[in-house]
Amino acid sequence: MTTEAELSVIVGERRQLINLAYRLLGSLAEAEDAVQETYARWYGLSRRQREDVVSPGAWLTTVATRVCLDLLGSARARRERYVGEWIPEPLPDRGEWIGGPAGGSGGPADPADWVTLDESVDMALLVVLEAMTPAERVAFVLHDVFRYPFPEVAEIVGRTPAACRQLAASARRRVGAARAPAVPRGAQAGLVRQFKEAWEARDIAALVGLLAPGATMTADGGGLAGAALRPVAGGERIARYLVHMADKAPGLALLERSVNGRPGLVARAGGVTATVAAFGLADGRIARIWAVRNPEKLRPWTTEDPRGG
Structure with missing residues (x-):
């Protein structure tokens, strides 16, 4: 893979990684940190190691998810010390964040503009996700939101497909119990x-x-x-x-x-x-x-x- 082609592939994955990390962490700032760490690890590989990666996109997703899992573990301890209630970070609609699209000057888009605003970032759902264990949250988001098959989820999180299926089912029950009927x-x-x-x-x-x-x-x-x-x-x-x-x-x-x-x-x-x-x-x-x-x-x-x- 040429340097230009490699760069195109990994930069093209950034939107997907930001979307994944925000749903896993409930924080845009933490999602940015997780994605930054993911890219740092990619560039920390030797040239030969990067050439041996069959699918850079799959590698980046795996690493980003594992970084988020680590962050979710430490976030629980931090949120126990948080002053008052902790609510996931709210996101504006496209064009309403500071400077407007691409900072209004043709520069890099604000990460908030990269998050797809669908029902999986509804505040009510994010609050339910916060009550899950890190493993439940990851299994649910990867499978139910991003449609990864359980064998791939298992490979990413280091558990068996059956265990991941159970985690996702448990998370789905939590979501179902808390979800109100859809309102137009x-x-x-x-x-x-x-x-x-x-x-x-x-x-x-x-x-x-x-x-x-x-x-x-x-x-x-x-x-x-x-x-x-x-x-x-x-x-x-x-x-x-x-x-x-x-x-x-x-x-x-x-x-x-x-x-x-x-x-x-x-x-x-x-x-x-x-x-x-x-x-x-x-x-x-x-x-x-x-x-x-x-x-x-x-x-x-x-x-x-x-x-x-």
Whole structure:
């Protein structure tokens, strides 16, 4: 393989690797680190070793998955020390991250723009993935999301195909138990818009009407931004909490935006993104709110709205 051909193949795998690593780790920053480590290991091989690799794409996928497995093990310990609740890093729709596509200057695309926003990055699913063991998560993502056959999954994770099949089945049961019925995008957008308007009006009764009685709001400040350290439960409690927070932040602008491919809200103060909220719906009402306030997780989001609000 010539140097040019080799470069074309391995660079062409970067999008796939970012997509895989983000779903495995729930963090774009960690996904970038995992992919960077994967390429470092590739270039750490001798020329002869690289020539002996039959399929560079398969080699890169295997290494990236194993790097992610190691990171998932250490992430569990880090998240036990995390201040407050940990929520996966939210992703904007294409063109809404800082600088726009390719940084707006023809440079390398922002990694956020490389993640395919489909149902496998829905915030509700990512939260369920967080509750899985690393092995369950890897088996489920490789097989159910990326359609790798179990013999290949087994080769990647170092287990038998039967064991991988069991891990994926266990993960699938977790997903099935937690998954709410699908809601058409238009219906969710309409409900989020009503929620936004009620929040802006400080209308507690309207907010309570839009929230399921057993709704839960989870906020992630990471100790770097103000956020409830534990989930707020109950529609009325959430409504009163939101109005209280709005009263403390005059001038806060609420914008309807796509969050991980689904209708959500972005709150900006002085043009700077302060909160990104994703929603889970059930029976025509809002059942879950995930509000990310940790500024380290808001890196892909614009500081100024390219569409003027």
